[in-house]
Amino acid sequence: MTRERRGLVIVNTGDGKGKTTAALGVALRARGHGYSVIGLQFIKSAARETGERAAARALGFDLIPLGDGFTWLSKDTERTVSLALEAWDIAKGHILSGAFDVVILDELTYALQYGWVDTAEVIATLAARPAGVHVVITGRGAPEALIAAADLVTEMRAVKHPYQAGIPAQEGVDF
């Protein structure tokens, strides 16, 4: 490839829909070019099989739910923190290995917001990654320091949401 290949740090944040969805769209495009992709889901549990996971397999990449058993609602804080750190260690390994062209860290921001994972450590890891590796981070409330370290930041703002009108989440669109 003659074109300059520069890995980007992409952050999709804000209260609106489309943060994870846009990350999946990046994965779709990247796979279309034959790039290797891995997606790590920090909150989602493996218990529920989602359309996105099946489609990812069809496109030749894995979306791995790391969220089992930890949630920001859990009362066992110590366990929550240790599970979040375990998930982050897996992510860190994939970011630094250079084995993937695109690494998606879905809903990582919650672990940062709650202080389970250190934002400075995440930023240092991003800075140390092999050139050319794109990292996509999603979730509400991305810390300012992460935004400062990112190349591309989009805020998804909810203008109108169907749940407001009493329409339930729709298979194939929402999950």
Next chain:
Amino acid sequence: MTRERRGLVIVNTGDGKGKTTAALGVALRARGHGYSVIGLQFIKSAARETGERAAARALGFDLIPLGDGFTWLSKDTERTVSLALEAWDIAKGHILSGAFDVVILDELTYALQYGWVDTAEVIATLAARPAGVHVVITGRGAPEALIAAADLVTEMRAVKHPYQAGIPAQEGVDF
């Protein structure tokens, strides 16, 4: 499926990145559930093969560029309008046929903004579509009337953009 199936009109608008990308993410999820999908690209030309088109094929759906030869920069307004209307007629057919569970109208808003395609006609077509058909419309400057008619509207707001820092568009992420 026992769950209520209700087709949504989804609009991704705003000046930020991720409008088309999130529409592709919806397509990925929908294909993962085995739903039929078609994507119509109102601005993009067929001349350039994109990663998204190749990945769409791998997932079993078509992303069809209808943008050939018309652009909002064209000086031949009459030709532009007739080509935009031709593209809209194709879209309308797919929306009303019920042959697809998800219809993506990528960058349709530009044709509405410039008045080449009548927004009221688009809204009437959406209202007349078979129940269960999801329609995803992307592009900057979605008309207020379309926003009022939609179920889910997200504004993608650019917080930080790599072009500002002189980084060129990246294959696999931007196209």
